[in-house]
Amino acid sequence: MAASGWIMGKVKAVPSGDTLVIMGSAKADMLPPEKSITLSSVIAPRLASRHGTDEPFAWDSREFLRKLCIGQVKEQRQKGETSPYVTELLRLEEIARDQGLGCWSKEPGAVKASIRILPSSTIGEANPSGTKGFVTEMRGNALEAIVEQVRDGSTIRVHLIPSFSFVQVYIAGVQAPSMGRRLPSAVAQKEVASNGKASREAQAPPTLEALQKPVASAVRIILEGTDSFDNMFASVYGLDA
Incomplete structure (x- = not known):
């Protein structure tokens, strides 16, 4: 300081x-x-x-x-x-x-x-076929989204526009090391050290890419599929891509 x-x-x-x-x-x-x-x-x-x-x-x-x-x-x-x-x-x-x-x-x-009325249910709850049904219906379509958090090097949390549904999206074809949790003092430091430098470096590029420009956290996502746990996988592009 x-x-x-x-x-x-x-x-x-x-x-x-x-x-x-x-x-x-x-x-x-x-x-x-x-x-x-x-x-x-x-x-x-x-x-x-x-x-x-x-x-x-x-x-x-x-x-x-x-x-x-x-x-x-x-x-x-x-x-x-x-x-x-x-x-x-x-x-x-x-x-x-x-x-x-x-x-x-x-x-x-x-x-x-100017007033948003947020969805009363999640995407999975709103679709009769659940998350898989939503992804099947929207697969291949470009969806506008705003990145609210870069969870790690392969996972982002976004608001879909204009529905304002809040979802977690895994970037298709990418698997990054796990990031440490924010734990108190020595416990956090020990956990981060055990995860290794690779996890921090994996998070850094997407974090910087998502935050570098004034409107860079606005992206297009193209849904590719789900896994057995209903996690959504998508390709992610900048709006100018």
Whole structure:
């Protein structure tokens, strides 16, 4: 941490319009540390959890921040210090109110259109033939998705667009070493060391690829099949591929 009270890390995830997950650097044989932070003096609309309904413009807010910050190196001020941008934020909020921007939009239907209603069931539950039936029906079709997590070098967790179904996808034709879990101190270090350098290196390329560009976590997936445990396998492409 710098003497000024700021710390630096890469934005790994954006859970909501006012929250970031920052990933620091790590020494050899250790998982990089992560910290969830809430932006000072900002309150974004709440995203729904599973089977719920968003507050208006919650997804738009999250997507704006994700495209702005994902994969970028950011500095973070420690808790307890007042944001130096409060006056400017209040001024911009007043302008947005006056001009009917964002959550103050006066455009007919804008508020309703901004609200996601998440699926009441999983893909497997919604399809009469289960996950296998869904994959059979959609095999070969390009599905737009947003990568929310790179679990390891061959597994990603995504939101399918526009249904917002949250699924885990295994990349077809790829098998990567297992990553260590984030366990306390010496236990975590020992487990990561036992998994070996290969697991971290296997995770690094897809993680960087998914986070490198402002909108790179938006991908196309083409479903290829399932295994006996109903795990979905797919080819994954960038939107510009």
